[in-house]
Amino acid sequence: MKELSPEFLQELKAIVEPTSLLTRPEELLVYDQDGLTIYKGRASAAVLPRTTEQVAKIVALCNKHKVPFIARGAGTSLSGGTIPTEGGVIIEFALMNHILEVDLENGLVLVEAGTANLSISEKVAASGYFYAPDPSSQLVCTIGGNISHNSGGPHTLKYGVTTHNLVAAEIILANGEIFWLGSKAPDRIGYDLLSLLAGSDGTLAIVTKALLKIIPKPQDVRTMMASFETPEDASRTVSNIIAAGVLPSAVEMMDDLVIGAVEDSIHAAGYPRDAGAVLLVEVDGRIEDVEDGIGKVLKICRANSAKQVKVAADEHERKKLWAGRKGAFASMGRLGPNYIVQDGVIPRTKLPEILAKIYQISNHYSLKIANVFHAGDGNLHPLIIYDAAKGETEKAVRASGETLKICVDVGGTITGEHGIGIEKRDLMPMIFNGVDLDMMMKVKETFDPERLCNPCKTLPFGSRCAELFPSPKIEK
Amino acid sequence: MFSHVPNCESVDTKKYSIDGLKPHSVLAPKDYESMTNALQIADSNKVAVCFQGSGTKISMGNVLTKLAAIILAKYFPKCLDYVPEDLTVSVQAGIKLKDLKKILAKKNQFIPLDPLFLEATVGGIISTNSTGPLAASYGSVKNFLLGVKVAHADGRISKAGGKVVKNVAGYDLTKLYIGAIGTLGCILEANLKVYPVPESESTLLIFVNEIDGIQQYTKKLLSVGTSPVAFELLNGEVFTALSKYVPREVVEYSYCIALRFFGSHPSVTNQAREAEKLAFGHKTEVLLREGSSGFWESFIEKVSEKRTVSFKVSVPRNTIFEAIGKVEEAMPFYVPKIHAELSVGLLHFSLQRDLQHPDYQLLAKKLLDLRKHCEEVGGNLTIETAPKALKEHFEAWGTVPPAFFLMKSIKHKFDPNSILSSGRFVGGL
Numbered sequence: 090m091k092e093l094s095p096e097f098l099q100e101l102k103a104i105v106e107p108t109s110l111l112t113r114p115e116e117l118l119v120y121d122q123d124g125l126t127i128y129k130g131r132a133s134a135a136v137l138p139r140t141t142e143q144v145a146k147i148v149a150l151c152n153k154h155k156v157p158f159i160a161r162g163a164g165t166s167l168s169g170g171t172i173p174t175e176g177g178v179i180i181e182f183a184l185m186n187h188i189l190e191v192d193l194e195n196g197l198v199l200v201e202a203g204t205a206n207l208s209i210s211e212k213v214a215a216s217g218y219f220y221a222p223d224p225s226s227q228l229v230c231t232i233g234g235n236i237s238h239n240s241g242g243p244h245t246l247k248y249g250v251t252t253h254n255l256v257a258a259e260i261i262l263a264n265g266e267i268f269w270l271g272s273k274a275p276d277r278i279g280y281d282l283l284s285l286l287a288g289s290d291g292t293l294a295i296v297t298k299a300l301l302k303i304i305p306k307p308q309d310v311r312t313m314m315a316s317f318e319t320p321e322d323a324s325r326t327v328s329n330i331i332a333a334g335v336l337p338s339a340v341e342m343m344d345d346l347v348i349g350a351v352e353d354s355i356h357a358a359g360y361p362r363d364a365g366a367v368l369l370v371e372v373d374g375r376i377e378d379v380e381d382g383i384g385k386v387l388k389i390c391r392a393n394s395a396k397q398v399k400v401a402a403d404e405h406e407r408k409k410l411w412a413g414r415k416g417a418f419a420s421m422g423r424l425g426p427n428y429i430v431q432d433g434v435i436p437r438t439k440l441p442e443i444l445a446k447i448y449q450i451s452n453h454y455s456l457k458i459a460n461v462f463h464a465g466d467g468n469l470h471p472l473i474i475y476d477a478a479k480g481e482t483e484k485a486v487r488a489s490g491e492t493l494k495i496c497v498d499v500g501g502t503i504t505g506e507h508g509i510g511i512e513k514r515d516l517m518p519m520i521f522n523g524v525d526l527d528m529m530m531k532v533k534e535t536f537d538p539e540r541l542c543n544p545c546k547t548l549p550f551g552s553r554c555a556e557l558f559p560s561p562k563i564e565k
Numbered sequence: 566m567f568s569h570v571p572n573c574e575s576v577d578t579k580k581y582s583i584d585g586l587k588p589h590s591v592l593a594p595k596d597y598e599s600m601t602n603a604l605q606i607a608d609s610n611k612v613a614v615c616f617q618g619s620g621t622k623i624s625m626g627n628v629l630t631k632l633a634a635i636i637l638a639k640y641f642p643k644c645l646d647y648v649p650e651d652l653t654v655s656v657q658a659g660i661k662l663k664d665l666k667k668i669l670a671k672k673n674q675f676i677p678l679d680p681l682f683l684e685a686t687v688g689g690i691i692s693t694n695s696t697g698p699l700a701a702s703y704g705s706v707k708n709f710l711l712g713v714k715v716a717h718a719d720g721r722i723s724k725a726g727g728k729v730v731k732n733v734a735g736y737d738l739t740k741l742y743i744g745a746i747g748t749l750g751c752i753l754e755a756n757l758k759v760y761p762v763p764e765s766e767s768t769l770l771i772f773v774n775e776i777d778g779i780q781q782y783t784k785k786l787l788s789v790g791t792s793p794v795a796f797e798l799l800n801g802e803v804f805t806a807l808s809k810y811v812p813r814e815v816v817e818y819s820y821c822i823a824l825r826f827f828g829s830h831p832s833v834t835n836q837a838r839e840a841e842k843l844a845f846g847h848k849t850e851v852l853l854r855e856g857s858s859g860f861w862e863s864f865i866e867k868v869s870e871k872r873t874v875s876f877k878v879s880v881p882r883n884t885i886f887e888a889i890g891k892v893e894e895a896m897p898f899y900v901p902k903i904h905a906e907l908s909v910g911l912l913h914f915s916l917q918r919d920l921q922h923p924d925y926q927l928l929a930k931k932l933l934d935l936r937k938h939c940e941e942v943g944g945n946l947t948i949e950t951a952p953k954a955l956k957e958h959f960e961a962w963g964t965v966p967p968a969f970f971l972m973k974s975i976k977h978k979f980d981p982n983s984i985l986s987s988g989r990f991v992g993g994l
Contacts, residue, residue: 192883194882194883195881195882195883195910196882217788238733239733239737241731245731249704249708250731250733252707252737252740253704253707253708268967268968269967270966270968272881272943272944273881273910273943273944274879274880274881274910274939274942274943274944274945275705275879275882275909275910275911276694276705276744276877276879276911276945276947277966278945278947278962278963278964278965278966278991279962279965279966279968279969279972279990279991279992279994280741280744280745280749280972280975280976281707281740281741281743281744282968282971282972284707284737284740284741285736285737285738285740285741287737288733288735288736288737289736289737293736305787305792307792308790308792328650331650331651331652332649332650334673334761334762334764335761336760336761374792374828374832375790375791375792375828375832375835375836376832377828377829377831377832377835378828378829378832381764381828381829381831381832434727434729434730434731434732435729436648436651436653436728436729437650437651437652438648438650438651463731466729466730466731467651467729467730467731468731500727500728500729501727501728501729502727502729502732502734503734504732504733504734505729505731505732505733506731506733507733508733509733509734509735513734517734517735520727520734521724521734521735522723522724524717524721524722524723525723525724525725525735526735527723528717528723528725528738528979529735529736529738531975531978531979532736532738532741532975533736534978535971535974535975535978536971547735547736548735
């Protein structure tokens with residue numbers, strides 16, 4: 090941990106309430122890690138501001154003293170987006186969690202960055218609206234974090250990821266300046282800087298407020314489960330659904346390891362334990378289109394030798410089917426003490442081929458790899474199960490990197506919705522060459538020339554940043 | 566200066582000019598290497614270039630501050646990779662939208678981009694962020710563009726994004742090139758998301774005289790579970806030209822509201838009927854299948870005709886009717902064709918009266934008042950196409966946004982000698 094000067098701390102104390110400044114090691118421990126538990130850092134201090142102006146003052150102060158700062162929401166980042174590898178000040182958004190305006194006429198909500206994702210849909214549900222991006226952690230994960238990683242979720246297949254639902258944002262630049270990007274009007278003037286912020290891992294600026302699209306709830310929603318003998322059958326079914334011109338709102342897949350873990354846990358959803366893979370397919374929209382879509386999906390499942398198909402009869406059954414999927418990550422403790430979750434994306438037609446290769450990697454390293462993912466988008470989430478106490482960490486990181494390499498080899502990418510963070514920072518050269526990265530660097534330099542805003546994330550900067558252990562370098 | 570670029574056709578400059586500026590050279594590179602060679606020459610000599618696809622929106626933005634060469638995309642018209650089962654396609658930027666549509670149609674797929682010019686190239690559509698009525702449901706270019714390959718001012722080529730439908734690897738530079746009208750680089754290739762053609766479609770036309778009635782109707786419509794993929798207002802100047810699809814007796818009405826539905830046949834029929842019921846008391850017309858698609862094709866064709874002085878207004882959608890009123894109030898002399906994406910908050914108008922030089926000053930004054938109104942409600946009014954004579958009195962983009970200094974810095978880092986579409990963009994970038 091890097092020491093902060095007494096003057097700096099004195100000035101920091103003057104900005105927020107006394108109870109909102111944390112400096113004792115036992116208070117800072119919680120900020121060492123986020124959803125990525127393989128790496129650790131230690132913040133020098135954490136502050137919990139209540140207003141935009143306070144955030145701006147904190148950032149300006151950090152800038153003056155050249156102290157790094159990191160915005161943090163609920164700490165669910167799966168790529169280490171908030172790990173304070175360089176020390177510095179954590180700006181924690183727990184107190185800035187208010188929904189400030191619901192504007193149904195324009196289909197928009199204005200929220201503070203610390204607002205939990207799900208609370209938006211809850212707030213507007215009675216008016217017949219919802220906020221579409223729905224990451225599994227949506228009960229707690231914040232909009233600021235969602236923007237930072239451009240988060241998705243099962244329903245992004247139809248409704249897009251965070252960037253497609255972000256209309257404007259109040260931001261604070263590294264020098265403490267506050268301004269808005271975008272407005273309630275659809276077209277912005279000039280370069281689309283707002284879209285640059287989405288998925289920037291919080292390394293360009295701090296978002297304090299966001300204006301988000303809300304969407305009228307569809308007239309009808311139906312969810313079905315289909316089980317298959319093998320993951321190959323299930324993935325071929327996915328390709329056939331897409332190819333048949335059906336556009337479901339979600340297509341999720343789970344393999345036998347996941348099914349077992351979920352069914353053993355409190356998230357048990359009634360998935361058949363003897364299945365090699367299960368698909369969850371949801372179709373929403375007009376009643377007639379939903380009927381038509383579900384009919385086509387059922388036919389395709391049967392044509393691909395589905396063992397069992399079940400359409401949820403009511404809302405209770407529908408929620409139960411989803412509870413298993415949403416609780417899948419939380420059930421992984423049943424398979425082993427530690428796991429790494431990957432996030433590669435592939436063209437959907439490559440699903441059978443890539444899944445087979447993932448199981449080969451699993452065999453090669455003698456590590457269990459469970460698969461639960463957004464099959465409709467081709468966004469894989471292999472969960473590499475390992476035991477750190479048995480010294481399996483490095484092996485797991487290697488296996489994890491290999492699952493990405495096979496994605497890249499078929500024209501895919503290394504992260505679909507979890508972000509680069511620190512986890513994949515050094516893997517960026519797998520998909521981008523020097524010129525591509527140089528262009529990104531120009532953007533970073535524009536926003537944050539001193540590299541104080543969440544430093545050492547996203548771009549492989551080299552020697553100025555702390556070395557990570559274990560090194561996730563993978564041969565290109 | 567450019568005569569020694571290998572593999573680069575030197576085109577007769579006679580037919581080319583941008584805002585009255587004649588280029589010294591018009592170049593058509595035959596491969597990416599010759600493109601980057603030409604850019605390097607321009608950059609090292611600090612002379613300006615401008616990229617041109619089909620030229621449908623070449624007069625967008627401010628008058629160029631300098632122009633040495635126009636670089637054409639005519640040798641980049643290829644569809645590079647199309648996997649229908651993945652619902653993605655990779656194309657060269659010079660492909661025309663109409664040609665891409667034909668390729669996709671063979672596999673019963675489409676791209677829900679319906680800007681006013683079918684002749685437009687994909688590169689041009691991205692660079693000008695052009696949209697059409699379908700933006701109501703499918704959104705803008707941002708929603709379909711997965712990745713790009715771009716040639717930069719220094720002659721280097723970079724890529725951003727990728728080919729897959731979800732991607733959060735690094736900064737999303739793809740979005741930076743959308744609507745940047747070629748000021749950050751020349752788009753060489755684009756990877757796009759495509760969609761299955763819906764089984765059926767329908768369109769409901771409602772003819773009304775008063776804007777108030779439409780406002781109330783809009784609220785009712787959104788509460789009954791219909792989900793139009795397009796929700797367009799057409800003024801009389803536009804819809805009366807669509808005589809094949811609108812009944813003869815509607816000429817007496819002021820506006821036509823056109824609602825388009827996609828889905829299964831029962832779905833689109835029922836949605837049109839339900840929406841029609843809500844419009845009880847108004848003159849209506851339901852178009853099914855080819856009638857529906859034909860209407861929209863014809864709309865695009867008619868509205869793009871003689872479009873030499875045209876503007877785009879972007880406002881919060883709950884203020885769109887007010888904006889329509891303001892345009893009508895200010896512009897009657899110019900006989901504007903007006904159409905608007907009501908559920909988005911976009912309004913387009915083009916002027917039909919032939920204008921002489923002195924008229925532009927007066928027009929500019931009226932436009933400035935309109936712009937002031939749009940900016941007050943948080944929106945903007947920009948030039949889509951206009952002659953130089955108007956641009957001399959009326960800046961193309963309006964008040965620069967608060968983040969302009971960041972934009973300026975990005976432009977400077979990407980194009981330090983300001984050789985790409987110099988001066989054309991916001992704030993003279």
